[in-house]
Amino acid sequence: MSSILSVRSLNRNFGGLRAIHDLSFELQRGAITSIVGPNGAGKSTLFNMFTGYLRPTSGQILFNNKSIVGLPPHLICGRGIARAFQIAKPFPQLSVEKNIWVAAEFGASGYRDPAAVVEHAIETCRLLPWRHAEASSLSVGTLRRLELACAMAARPTLLLADEPCAGLNETETREVTDVLLEIKAAGVTVLLVEHDMKAVRRISGRVIVIEAGRKIADGPPSDVLSNQVVIDAYLGSAA
Amino acid sequence: MKNPFHRPLSAFWLASSAIALIVAVILPAVLLPFHLRVLQQIFLFGGMAIAWGFLGGFTTYWSFGHTAFIGLGAFSSALFEQWLGPAIAPELRLACGLLIAVVITFAVAILIALPILKLRGVYFAIGMLAFAEILGEASRNFDIFQGAIGVSLPAVSLPGVSSVSLFYWLFLMLFVVNSLIFIALRRSRIGMGLICIGQDEDTANMLGVPAERHKRIAFVLSACMISIGGVLYAHSLGFITTGSVFRVEHSLDMIVFNMLGGIGTVIGPALGTAIMVFVTQIVLGRLLDYHLMLTGVILIAIVSLAPAGLIGLVESRYRRRRSTQIGTAL
Numbered sequence: 001m002s003s004i005l006s007v008r009s010l011n012r013n014f015g016g017l018r019a020i021h022d023l024s025f026e027l028q029r030g031a032i033t034s035i036v037g038p039n040g041a042g043k044s045t046l047f048n049m050f051t052g053y054l055r056p057t058s059g060q061i062l063f064n065n066k067s068i069v070g071l072p073p074h075l076i077c078g079r080g081i082a083r084a085f086q087i088a089k090p091f092p093q094l095s096v097e098k099n100i101w102v103a104a105e106f107g108a109s110g111y112r113d114p115a116a117v118v119e120h121a122i123e124t125c126r127l128l129p130w131r132h133a134e135a136s137s138l139s140v141g142t143l144r145r146l147e148l149a150c151a152m153a154a155r156p157t158l159l160l161a162d163e164p165c166a167g168l169n170e171t172e173t174r175e176v177t178d179v180l181l182e183i184k185a186a187g188v189t190v191l192l193v194e195h196d197m198k199a200v201r202r203i204s205g206r207v208i209v210i211e212a213g214r215k216i217a218d219g220p221p222s223d224v225l226s227n228q229v230v231i232d233a234y235l236g237s238a239a
Numbered sequence: 240m241k242n243p244f245h246r247p248l249s250a251f252w253l254a255s256s257a258i259a260l261i262v263a264v265i266l267p268a269v270l271l272p273f274h275l276r277v278l279q280q281i282f283l284f285g286g287m288a289i290a291w292g293f294l295g296g297f298t299t300y301w302s303f304g305h306t307a308f309i310g311l312g313a314f315s316s317a318l319f320e321q322w323l324g325p326a327i328a329p330e331l332r333l334a335c336g337l338l339i340a341v342v343i344t345f346a347v348a349i350l351i352a353l354p355i356l357k358l359r360g361v362y363f364a365i366g367m368l369a370f371a372e373i374l375g376e377a378s379r380n381f382d383i384f385q386g387a388i389g390v391s392l393p394a395v396s397l398p399g400v401s402s403v404s405l406f407y408w409l410f411l412m413l414f415v416v417n418s419l420i421f422i423a424l425r426r427s428r429i430g431m432g433l434i435c436i437g438q439d440e441d442t443a444n445m446l447g448v449p450a451e452r453h454k455r456i457a458f459v460l461s462a463c464m465i466s467i468g469g470v471l472y473a474h475s476l477g478f479i480t481t482g483s484v485f486r487v488e489h490s491l492d493m494i495v496f497n498m499l500g501g502i503g504t505v506i507g508p509a510l511g512t513a514i515m516v517f518v519t520q521i522v523l524g525r526l527l528d529y530h531l532m533l534t535g536v537i538l539i540a541i542v543s544l545a546p547a548g549l550i551g552l553v554e555s556r557y558r559r560r561r562s563t564q565i566g567t568a569l
Contacts, residue, residue: 077447091442154447
């Protein structure tokens with residue numbers, strides 16, 4: 001089966017800084033893959049390029065075998081890539097329901113019945129008690145699930161989740177990872193950036209480690225996270 | 240589940256709007272010309288304030304230069320009708336003037352939309368202010384536009400109808416059309432997109448809202464309807480100069496009327512216009528010196544006491560009362 005996302009010798013410079021350095025990988029359809037690495041390794045830069053907010057300096061990004069380099073964000077969303085932000089950015093004065101409705105209405109081009117999608121997203125992300133609450137009144141954990149619900153409602157085939165567990169307690173982390181597993185079970189490919197190694201180990205089938213914009217390890221979590229290079233670069237010897 | 244963005248149109252509102260409209264249509268039969276002139280202003284400037292809200296009501300793209308489109312419409316039609324000459328009936332000239340004004344405004348608005356809608360917040364506001372200044376200065380300083388000496392417009396009339404009543408009905412029509420456009424816009428996908436852009440433009444883009452296109456549609460639509468207002472206004476004046484149609488006060492009024500009544504609604508700007516016109520024309524009719532000062536005082540009062548306007552004030556009162564009722568029921 002062909003890969004859903006294919007990254008080929010990708011480079012991105014900011015002035016003299018090489019944020020992404022000749023990075024290549026293929027993403028298998030229907031799996032959860034995690035990207036880990038120290039802060040500043042280039043994870044957010046990578047996501048920004050996948051969603052059209054940054055242009056690569058060179059290299060290719062193929063989504064379903066078609067290049068998405070240079071497309072504006074709303075068209076990339078229409079092709080089926082959605083992103084949930086680390087710092088949740090909902091529409092603050094709109095209700096949970098309305099937030100999700102917008103994603104359903106505009107997400108995949110040509111969709112006609114958002115209601116069912118919205119109901120499903122609200123249920124999967126356990127947002128029923130908050131459906132009429134203004135987004136600005138939600139707690140961090142609920143907000144993170146709202147982000148995931150919006151991303152889901154856009155009916156993506158690839159979901160980019162940017163540190164969905166950052167700053168959450170153990171219960172909240174478990175809720176979020178459960179939601180991610182359900183999203184995967186629905187057939188969506190998930191690319192996860194996360195610092196919480198417990199969460200990464202629990203849900204991802206494959207881990208890619210990047211440091212200073214280069215890939216330094218790639219494989220199943222048990223192998224990669226015990227790899228000496230990864231421990232030195234990122235996890236620290238105590239891990 | 241229904242689309243949560245659709246507010247149901249209640250039968251009560253529909254019925255009262257219909258009655259109000261019928262009353263408004265027959266008013267010229269009973270009112271004195273002076274009072275009709277006051278109502279003329281309410282419908283004209285209220286209609287324009289509603290058109291300002293096509294973009295500014297939903298988003299934070301607050302234009303401080305919408306008088307540009309009043310002037311553009313007024314001068315396009317005036318100069319074209321002058322060129323047509325007196326051999327053609329004034330009513331036909333008005334129709335041609337309207338058409339040409341809309342075409343020109345449409346073209347100019349599309350051109351200016353590309354760069355100016357890239358600016359956000361206060362930069363957009365200042366950009367529009369500058370745009371209006373540029374057009375005003377051009378009309379004043381280039382002789383072909385005759386802005387400094389002024390242009391006369393044909394006196395439009397219908398047999399058996401006074402000019403006051405005729406313009407009253409024309410302004411009323413503009414007001415009704417703009418209100419309907421606003422309601423249709425709010426209930427459309429574009430309106431939903433605009434509301435989201437007003438909340439957070441980046442998130443809107445991220446979720447697939449074609450923000451650029453929606454902003455452009457609202458902007459051009461707003462410009463064209465303001466331009467039509469400008470054409471009718473110019474004909475009601477009979478003679479225009481740069482100073483009468485390119486006025487910063489016109490731009491500011493649209494914002495003040497919206498803020499006073501409540502931005503993002505139809506009733507808001509209509510109510511705001513009615514209050515301000517009533518106060519300045521009738522209460523302060525003999526105290527014109529205090530007019531601008533009063534506008535300033537009202538503006539400060541709204542911003543600090545009722546930032547969501549009178550409609551917002553009423554709504555929050557109503558919501559508070561309802562929530563305490565629910566509270567006691569629990």
